[in-house]
Amino acid sequence: MTFELYEWSVVDLSPAGSGRMWIAVAALGVLAVLVWCTMEPSKYRSLTWIILGYFAFRVILQRYRSR
Numbered sequence: 588m589t590f591e592l593y594e595w596s597v598v599d600l601s602p603a604g605s606g607r608m609w610i611a612v613a614a615l616g617v618l619a620v621l622v623w624c625t626m627e628p629s630k631y632r633s634l635t636w637i638i639l640g641y642f643a644f645r646v647i648l649q650r651y652r653s654r
Contacts, residue, residue, distance in 0.1 A: 608646055608647070608649075608650045611646045612643055612646055612647065615639050615642055615643045615646070616643075618639055619636060619639050622635045622636060622639070
């Protein structure tokens with residue numbers, strides 16, 4: 588399945604495409620920024636960043652594993 592915004596931009600949202608990976612990594616990045624802005628520095632903020640980093644690592648690792 589491809590999604591076309593303009594004639595020059597095509598995002599491949601198939602399971603083997605890289606569009607899904609970039610959307611997932613961008614969403615995790617937005618969540619990391621929200622954690623940084625909203626939580627006070629404590630062990631819970633650090634734990635949240637570790638969990639988000641773990642999921643980002645899994646997304647990227649799965650992309651390279653499927654190549």
